[in-house]
Amino acid sequence: MMGSEADEMAAAAKVLLEAGFDVIDLNFACPVKKVMGRCRGGYLLNDPDEALKIMRAVRAVVPGPLTMKLRRALDESSQAAENFDRIFNEAVNLDFAAISVHGRTVEQKYTGTADWDFLRNLKARYPHMTLFGSGDVFTAKDALRMVTHTGVDGVWIARGAIGNPWIFREFAALIAGRPALEPPGIFEQRAGLLEHFALAVEIYGEQQASRQMRKIGIKYSRLHTEGADVWRAFIAVKSQADWNAV
Ligand SMILES: Cc1cc2nc3c(=O)[nH]c(=O)nc-3n(C[C@H](O)[C@H](O)[C@H](O)COP(=O)(O)O)c2cc1C
Known part of the structure; x- marks a missing residue:
């Protein structure tokens, strides 16, 4: 509040x-x-x-x-x-x-x-x-470093989660002492992007979601092997069909 x-x-x-x-x-x-x-x-x-x-x-x-x-x-x-x-x-x-x-x-x-x-x-x-x-805290390793350095009881992941919702499971693995997870492959990224867009449409409707999700898509593109192309494609999104096409 x-x-x-x-x-x-x-x-x-x-x-x-x-x-x-x-x-x-x-x-x-x-x-x-x-x-x-x-x-x-x-x-x-x-x-x-x-x-x-x-x-x-x-x-x-x-x-x-x-x-x-x-x-x-x-x-x-x-x-x-x-x-x-x-x-x-x-x-x-x-x-x-x-x-x-x-x-x-x-x-x-x-x-x-x-x-x-x-x-x-x-x-x-x-x-x-x-x-x-x-x-x-931009990566799971940063989150673990914060805990180790400061002794805090919990860590906020804020900008580091924008375009990388997988950061939470990556941190969960590290804090439990398990080996570091591989970043998500492109099929998992695709599923995440589709789900994220669908949730945005539920809240904002297709037109507004298409505008708002461009800047989020750009963040996701950092995980992609052809990030620069994906970045350009997300900037041009005007509809759900455009999003799906990227
Ligand atoms: C887009 C955005 C929205 C935020 N909204 C909130 C909020 O509603 N409540 C809150 O306590 N902090 C909010 N924050 C601040 C974050 O929780 C966090 O304290 C801050 O971004 C610093 O962490 P970071 O350097 O890891 O991003 C927001 C930050 C961003 C970037």
């Missing part, structure tokens, strides 16, 4: 619980301009008083699991680090089930690198808090 006002967020949490959701997640991380402009998402890392109000109000109406997504701070200032600590501590005090932290500042957006040392220090400071790490 994203929002800027405690009462509204508590009311929204109730609606979600009544709709049958099992976990409520508060997002104090999103750096998108529109979200920041509305004093939501990552903005709240700069307004810990309001953030704490929201957390307490939501906690008061959510008896079950409550989680939160943070970035490591708003910016590099010592005030921002203090704000992060206040919010993180309150989540621990309010018995949040898990906290996810992206190792970039909000100001960084997606530039530079995610600070995995920050995640390691945080886990060392709060060994009993369930902590999920996020940032720069």
Whole structure:
């Protein structure tokens, strides 16, 4: 959930619980301009008083699991680090089930690198808090490296999954100590691409799905042996028939 006002967020949490959701997640991380402009998402890392109000109000109406997504701070200032600590501590005090932290500042957006040392220090400071790490996990090996380096309890795979949904089974094999899996062959890629497009059509309809899936197809093309040709073909997709033809 994203929002800027405690009462509204508590009311929204109730609606979600009544709709049958099992976990409520508060997002104090999103750096998108529109979200920041509305004093939501990552903005709240700069307004810990309001953030704490929201957390307490939501906690008061959510008896079950409550989680939160943070970035490591708003910016590099010592005030921002203090704000992060206040919010993180309150989540621990309010018995949040898990906290996810992206190792970039909000100001960084997606530039530079995610600070995995920050995640390691945080886990060392709060060994009993369930902590999920996020940032720069582009391959299954990266995910394993993050676990090894930081000691986090779970890893977020975000941009690394766009165009490669097989990354999850690859990581599952590595974390279980099994040998690394081969990347999917082109027939499996084809089946995945068809299923992905069908799901997009279900949600958006064919016309909008065709537009939106072009940029996703481009990402998938990185796995293909003739990636450059496939890339060009996906850019030109205007319909389901075009998609199937690629
Ligand atoms: C297209 C896109 C949508 C995202 N949506 C969400 C979201 O709804 N909630 C969330 O907590 N993080 C969201 N994120 C942030 C990711 O969870 C993650 O923290 C961030 O991308 C850094 O990880 P990465 O470097 O491995 O991509 C989104 C990221 C991208 C690229």
